[in-house]
Amino acid sequence: MKPPVFDYQRADSIAHACDLLAAFGDDAKILAGGQTLIPMMNFRLARPQVLVDISNITDRNQVTEESDGIRVRATSIQRFVEQCPAIQRRLPVLHKAIQHIAHFQIRNKGTIGGSISNADPASELPAMSLLLDAEFTINSKTEERVIPAEEFFITYMTTSLALDEILSSILFKEPPKNSGWGFHEVARRSGDFALAGSSAVVTLDENGKCTRARIALLGVAATPVRATEAEEMLIGEKYSEELLKTAAQRVQDVVDPESDVHVTKEYRRSVVEVLTVRALEDGFRRAGVAR
Ligand SMILES: Cc1cc2nc3c(=O)[nH]c(=O)nc-3n(C[C@H](O)[C@H](O)[C@H](O)COP(=O)(O)OP(=O)(O)OC[C@H]3O[C@@H](n4cnc5c(N)ncnc54)[C@H](O)[C@@H]3O)c2cc1C
Incomplete structure (x- = not known):
């Protein structure tokens, strides 16, 4: 598949790219790595008239x-x-x-x-x-x-x-000192987009009580989501299997998954809870809870 015809502009800097976007208006789109935009153009899901390439700006990797x-x-x-x-x-x-x-x-x-x-x-x-x-x-x-x-x-x-x-x-x-983290996702094959995923950072005080928690989920709603109610359940608590299971159940408050050709929405709902328990387990362990 070849993309539709487009004009190509190469920016030297972010400021130059901003000038080009201002000049070309709605017709222009930023081209960065092209790993999503070019396939979308090939499939005619995007038809920008002008691509503003920012992949050659000075000091791009910083x-x-x-x-x-x-x-x-x-x-x-x-x-x-x-x-x-x-x-x-x-x-x-x-x-x-x-x-x-x-x-x-x-x-x-x-x-x-x-x-x-x-x-x-x-x-x-x-x-x-x-x-x-x-x-x-x-x-x-x-x-x-x-x-x-x-x-x-x-x-x-x-x-x-x-x-x-x-x-x-x-x-x-950077999370505070005495924090531990976990990241888990499921995909059909290595390298595929995740079907669902969960990540956590937990911070403990010197007595092992949780003072701060973050839980962020992917693939289970129209945007990535933070499970703030689940986070709040952990505050002031010490590690227990029961605590993690109960907190992970609260991710259901924020998920709104869809079914697709790969899996059902019920599967996504179920697996994200399991992944959250695993992410929290890793978080508490890395923060210093010995079990
Ligand atoms: C086979 C395959 C498997 C993949 N698997 C995964 C995966 O498992 N997980 C995952 O996260 N991604 C995956 N990707 C996507 C990949 O990570 C892309 O690199 C990424 O989504 C887009 O980055 P890009 O730099 O290529 O952006 P581009 O394709 O160049 O641009 C993507 C969009 O972002 C806009 N854009 C780009 N940069 C900026 C900017 N700085 N400011 C404003 N707008 C901007 C563009 O205008 C365009 O609309 C996969 C891609 C492929 C081809």
């Missing part, structure tokens, strides 16, 4: 350590971030999640910002941005705004980005 987390330039390829020692040390759950994205050949082209902007609810990175309280920096020709990840995802493959805006960087926050 990871910067900040006091409260790690800032990733949106144009960074997924494989670069996966292999970054600072990510492995300070945000191991992000490192783990990226390894579940497709195959390394695709991660060598696909970008962090492309995956998040594409907002597929079954993708790993949108869920990671909720789990790690990420802040998104968004630029247009005229302004820069910073928003929390929760304000970004509207519905299936739809975000709060305006047509002339670019996601330029993502600040993933």
